[in-house]
Amino acid sequence: MARKDLIAGNWKMNATHLEAIQMVQKLGYRLDPGDYDRVEVVVCPPFTALRSVQTVIESDYLRIRLGAQDVHWEAQGAFTGEVSPLMLARLGVKYVIVGHSERRHLFGEDDATVARKLRAVLAHDMTPIVAVGETLEQREQEITEEVIGGQLQAALEGLDPATVGDLVVAYEPVWAIGTGRTASDEQAAEAIGFLRRRVAEGWGEAAADRVRILYGGSVTPGNVAGLMAKRDIDGALVGGASLDPDKFASLVRYWI
Numbered sequence: 001m002a003r004k005d006l007i008a009g010n011w012k013m014n015a016t017h018l019e020a021i022q023m024v025q026k027l028g029y030r031l032d033p034g035d036y037d038r039v040e041v042v043v044c045p046p047f048t049a050l051r052s053v054q055t056v057i058e059s060d061y062l063r064i065r066l067g068a069q070d071v072h073w074e075a076q077g078a079f080t081g082e083v084s085p086l087m088l089a090r091l092g093v094k095y096v097i098v099g100h101s102e103r104r105h106l107f108g109e110d111d112a113t114v115a116r117k118l119r120a121v122l123a124h125d126m127t128p129i130v131a132v133g134e135t136l137e138q139r140e141q142e143i144t145e146e147v148i149g150g151q152l153q154a155a156l157e158g159l160d161p162a163t164v165g166d167l168v169v170a171y172e173p174v175w176a177i178g179t180g181r182t183a184s185d186e187q188a189a190e191a192i193g194f195l196r197r198r199v200a201e202g203w204g205e206a207a208a209d210r211v212r213i214l215y216g217g218s219v220t221p222g223n224v225a226g227l228m229a230k231r232d233i234d235g236a237l238v239g240g241a242s243l244d245p246d247k248f249a250s251l252v253r254y255w256i
């Protein structure tokens with residue numbers, strides 16, 4: 001079964017809600033209806049801009065999907081400063097990134113937390129984009145597969161094959177994020193091929209055929225086409241280059 005490509009912009013802690021409105025409007029102008037038939041386009045603004053971006057998407061009838069960068073695992077409660085999956089779902093959020101390396105490394109999120117968040121996202125009928133990736137040290141120690149396989153296993157443990165088939169996984173080597181140092185097409189395809197085999201082993205061929213696995217880490221309009229040409233790579237999770245609507249639009253239209 002053909003997997004639909006997905007290109008998601010992770011704006012991280014950038015853009016006030018006013019800037020976010022302009023960014024999504026510009027992106028909308030630069031994309032053609034046919035682009036959305038080829039690629040699912042997602043933007044993940046900061047929490048404070050979700051409502052504004054949702055309004056633009058709805059009022060301009062844009063086919064851009066709304067994503068969030070993180071979530072808490074409970075629907076409500078005494079969790080000062082957190083945002084719940086229920087709140088996101090009510091805003092029309094379709095995708096939620098869980099386990100981004102900045103959450104894991106800067107904010108101490110462990111595999112158990114990532115697994116809880118992933119389940120909370122699913123429970124509210126949104127799609128998790130679960131991020132995994134090795135550090136430079138781990139790559140040099142040649143334990144990349146152990147690390148990313150372990151992160152994948154911990155996140156997906158106990159899920160049924162149909163659910164796993166609907167997920168999005170993002171392979172994001174930590175050394176490639178925000179560094180301008182992209183993984184080569186071959187390195188990315190190799191790691192993503194490995195993750196797909198792990199899904200096949202744990203949840204069956206049908207799930208492995210359906211699960212979409214993205215690459216992330218210094219993706220730009222200049223290198224996206226090479227990555228997308230790899231059979232196992234189903235899209236990209238883009239940080240820096242997603243902040244400029246011109247750049248992000250040309251990255252989405254990677255075949256042109």
Ligand code: PGA
Binds near residue numbers: 216218219240
């Ligand atoms: P980058 O970030 O494109 O700026 O490297 C990718 C990510 O963190 O998702």
